[in-house]
Amino acid sequence: MAILQDILYKVPLLSVNGNTSIPVTGVQIDSRKVVDGNVFVAIPGEHANGSQFIGKAIAAGAVAIVCELFPDQMEPGITYLQVSNAHEAVAYMAHQFYGEPSKKVKLIGVTGTNGKTTIATLLYKLFSELGHTCGLLSTVQNHIGKEVLPATHTTPDAVSLNALLARMVEEGCTHVFMECSSHAIHQHRITGLHFTGALFSNITHDHLDYHKTFDEYIRVKKSFFDNLPSDAFAISNLDEKRGTVMLQNTVARKYYYSLKNVADFKGKILENALSGLVMIVNDKEVHFRLIGEFNAYNLMAVYGAAICAGEDNDEVLRVMSMLTGAEGRFDYIVSNDKIIGIIDYAHTPDALENVLETIKKLRKGHEQVITVVGCGGDRDKTKRPVMARVSAELSTKLILTSDNPRTEDPQQILRDMEEGLDSAGKRKSITISDRREAIKTAVALANKEDIILIAGKGHEKYQDINGVKHDFDDKAVLLEMFALLNK
Ligand SMILES: CC(=O)N[C@H]1[C@@H](OP(=O)(O)OP(=O)(O)OC[C@H]2O[C@@H](n3ccc(=O)[nH]c3=O)[C@H](O)[C@@H]2O)O[C@H](CO)[C@@H](O)[C@@H]1O[C@H](C)C(=O)N[C@@H](C)C(=O)N[C@H](CCC(=O)O)C(=O)O
Ligand SMILES: Nc1ncnc2c1ncn2[C@@H]1O[C@H](COP(=O)(O)OP(=O)(O)OP(=O)(O)O)[C@@H](O)[C@H]1O
Numbered sequence: 163m164a165i166l167q168d169i170l171y172k173v174p175l176l177s178v179n180g181n182t183s184i185p186v187t188g189v190q191i192d193s194r195k196v197v198d199g200n201v202f203v204a205i206p207g208e209h210a211n212g213s214q215f216i217g218k219a220i221a222a223g224a225v226a227i228v229c230e231l232f233p234d235q236m237e238p239g240i241t242y243l244q245v246s247n248a249h250e251a252v253a254y255m256a257h258q259f260y261g262e263p264s265k266k267v268k269l270i271g272v273t274g275t276n277g278k279t280t281i282a283t284l285l286y287k288l289f290s291e292l293g294h295t296c297g298l299l300s301t302v303q304n305h306i307g308k309e310v311l312p313a314t315h316t317t318p319d320a321v322s323l324n325a326l327l328a329r330m331v332e333e334g335c336t337h338v339f340m341e342c343s344s345h346a347i348h349q350h351r352i353t354g355l356h357f358t359g360a361l362f363s364n365i366t367h368d369h370l371d372y373h374k375t376f377d378e379y380i381r382v383k384k385s386f387f388d389n390l391p392s393d394a395f396a397i398s399n400l401d402e403k404r405g406t407v408m409l410q411n412t413v414a415r416k417y418y419y420s421l422k423n424v425a426d427f428k429g430k431i432l433e434n435a436l437s438g439l440v441m442i443v444n445d446k447e448v449h450f451r452l453i454g455e456f457n458a459y460n461l462m463a464v465y466g467a468a469i470c471a472g473e474d475n476d477e478v479l480r481v482m483s484m485l486t487g488a489e490g491r492f493d494y495i496v497s498n499d500k501i502i503g504i505i506d507y508a509h510t511p512d513a514l515e516n517v518l519e520t521i522k523k524l525r526k527g528h529e530q531v532i533t534v535v536g537c538g539g540d541r542d543k544t545k546r547p548v549m550a551r552v553s554a555e556l557s558t559k560l561i562l563t564s565d566n567p568r569t570e571d572p573q574q575i576l577r578d579m580e581e582g583l584d585s586a587g588k589r590k591s592i593t594i595s596d597r598r599e600a601i602k603t604a605v606a607l608a609n610k611e612d613i614i615l616i617a618g619k620g621h622e623k624y625q626d627i628n629g630v631k632h633d634f635d636d637k638a639v640l641l642e643m644f645a646l647l648n649k
């Protein structure tokens with residue numbers, strides 16, 4: 163329970179119609195969730211405008227309405243507030259309603275095209291091992307201390323996000339690690355939160371369906387750093403083309419990590435094998451269980467954040483050396499016939515290139531690399547041909563298959579991918595839209611010590627076809643196919 167005008171603190175109001183001294187029992191952006199005494203914020207969305215549901219919200223018990231345009235007819239006894247940006251308004255209101263939870267923990271946000279889940283999860287595991295009670299908000303799942311909750315988004319909407327942060331505070335969390343997706347930054351899901359630290363991994367091709375241009379995508383990611391407070395730290399990747407631009411206008415303390423240049427957090431790879439990475443980190447030799455150069459970058463980001471958050475250098479490296487990555491990220495299994503199967507969430511051209519380059523370095527001789535990959539429907543179409551081209555270039559054999567077609571025709575997605583193949587690429591590839599059959603075929607084509615990469619869905623336990631989530635787990639299917647080999 164809170165008083166409406168108290169949670170409006172920070173919200174620029176264009177006009178007010180009604181009483182703002184009333185008690186409110188909650189903030190909602192979805193009319194279907196409204197209960198007695200709530201304030202309903204009408205958000206202009208991609209498919210609908212929340213304003214269409216004001217009547218429904220009032221019928222369900224809303225006592226106040228926040229909107230960008232007043233409706234033609236206003237109900238007596240209801241308070242109407244006009245704002246210029248409803249996304250921003252709900253973020254500030256939710257943060258106040260839940261008692262400014264971000265100010266009661268050390269909140270560290272991670273942004274970038276690839277690596278967010280890996281970095282945030284490693285931070286959660288590291289700080290938990292170091293003895294802190296921690297929260298995690300990630301694509302794979304959310305954690306409140308040891309409790310695990312399912313995640314629906316990489317970064318939840320502002321109301322769910324602040325409610326989760328408040329629960330973390332209640333449960334005694336002192337540190338919270340969260341992924342900040344570009345959608346979330348753009349839609350103000352994280353507006354108003356007080357960040358102790360912010361990390362940047364990299365920016366490459368993705369989400370151009372939403373952001374339209376790469377420059378706009380960069381601008382959105384950069385705005386996360388631009389809005390940090392001066393008492394926060396901001397850590398970026400010096401080896402990444404946009405690494406310094408990201409921090410150009412931030413007032414936070416700036417730090418960089420690098421594997422190639424002189425930097426605050428300097429790493430060097432000595433060995434990169436299936437057994438893990440051996441690295442020099444700020445003059446100390448450390449063995450890590452994660453694989454690949456891209457993970458060396460993720461580890462440096464984690465190390466930098468731990469040091470900036472005040473943890474002890476030697477303890478941090480000791481614990482980090484024992485950590486495993488996030489579920490479905492370079493997760494490998496070996497069959498009895500010594501075929502290596504790798505499940506990975508690579509769903510961008512850059513991620514595929516990194517994973518396949520890593521695999522190339524792990525090959526001892528002329529083992530085949532058989533890649534199974536698809537692209538999601540209702541998402542950036544321009545990455546499809548590029549993902550197919552990169553996969554063909556770096557694999558011996560390529561099987562194009564379905565990912566989550568969502569509302570699109572799977573055959574059309576596959577045709578979009580095939581567009582990216584030149585004649586050499588076409589010769590080494592086949593298209594099998596049924597993902598299970600595709601994995602079965604990859605196993606049938608593999609010989610001893612060959613490597614199979616199943617990319618794009620990582621931890622996901624479903625396949626979204628026409629809005630219906632069918633059970634599907636890449637790792638389970640691969641294990642099943644491996645088991646059949648022994649019969
Ligand atoms: C493109 C996008 O980000 N869409 C998000 C957006 O939906 P939308 O704009 O389509 O909303 P809408 O359906 O038009 O509805 C507008 C408003 O009316 C409300 N409404 C709607 C129906 C009703 O009966 N009553 C009602 O009040 C809705 O709650 C909403 O507030 O707002 C919704 C509520 O917060 C989100 O659930 C939804 O995420 C959709 C499901 C989604 O797929 N988002 C993806 C693209 C996304 O956000 N991904 C990033 C990760 C990307 C990455 O890291 O790779 C993420 O952070 O998860
Ligand atoms: N630092 C990195 N640079 C490039 N590729 C990476 C990096 N870290 C991980 N990857 C690749 O990207 C995939 C996704 O990694 P991860 O889930 O950590 O990223 P994410 O940013 O959380 O993705 P999403 O935007 O879907 O939430 C991994 O499976 C791996 O293939």
Ligand SMILES: N[C@H](CCC[C@H](N)C(=O)O)C(=O)O
Nearest residue numbers: 509537538541565566618619
């Ligand atoms: N968070 C990413 C995940 C994509 C994973 C892939 N399996 C797909 O469905 O496209 C996105 O929303 O673009």
Ligand SMILES: [Mg+2]
Nearest residue numbers: 278279301316
């Ligand atoms: Mg993620």
